[in-house]
Amino acid sequence: MKFEEKTLSKESIYKGNITEYTVESVELPNGKVSTREIVRHPGAVAIMPFTSEGKMIFVEQFRKPIEQTIYEIPAGKIDDTDTDPEETGVRELKEETGYYAHEFEFVKTFYTTPGFTDEVIHLYRASSLEEQEEAALDEDEFLELIELSFEEAWQAYEDSKIIDAKTIMALLYWKIELLQTNKEGENNG
């Protein structure tokens, strides 16, 4: 593979509950040796849930690394026992929002920031939502649900309440859908 860096040695520095920090010694294409700091992550699924009124459901939650409470699309980590990302997505949507989605379509798989982590996110679009039960959050998870129209969500983006890559991507996909179906004028953003 072009520009491939061969692993010479690998050291696991710390294995946390979610992430593992490793340092690898690699041989560069020119034969020199360098190190790479790599955060291993189990991967996640994120969901764009649309209500019957065409609003999207967001979760408002505090993110310790950035010390901010922000709006994000629902998401959750892949468990060892999940057979595929769709299973993770259906479960996480139910746990975080209480909704079951009768329509669940794959949108895109992407890496969040491949310079230092292997974290992958599988993005889905969920619709035909049916309220099934109360949300069942993890014991260290605190969040509130918010339904926003496209205009409200775009305002939250302008106001930096929506500020993470996966949620901005969800907004941009949504905007493209609206532009392609002419439901949105050119004056929005």
Added chain:
Amino acid sequence: MKFEEKTLSKESIYKGNITEYTVESVELPNGKVSTREIVRHPGAVAIMPFTSEGKMIFVEQFRKPIEQTIYEIPAGKIDDTDTDPEETGVRELKEETGYYAHEFEFVKTFYTTPGFTDEVIHLYRASSLEEQEEAALDEDEFLELIELSFEEAWQAYEDSKIIDAKTIMALLYWKIELLQTNKEGENNG
């Protein structure tokens, strides 16, 4: 702040050349105690460089965490001595591509994945490019420049050669620009 988690203690596990891995003990909104694994990162700037023919310049590089050679928009880390992100962006564009951009517009600041890192990316749009000199890469940096039309870039996205969040965001912003100026039909993706 809503759902805020107070830091009870903070441990620096490892301080690498680029990232620092820390584990924090936090008090949850319900008074219980949990831990947060946090990767500290200096932040980065990414650039959407447009040629006079309306193509975008990408860099092809190997990313060790995902063991893949992918196409990304040019990007680089913020240095301690940078006074603002635009300075970083202008320098990184020149170092990675050899181009100076006479027009350099801010697009958006976002967090790559705020569940476990504070990494922020400032995204800019660059145009009126002037070739100044040979690219001056870091000694552990190997990459090749590629200019792609929107259709070619979208194909690279479909083929998973473009697969990281910041570059997909760049493509989606580009697609929205084209849709809003009607330069693109509805049959492209």
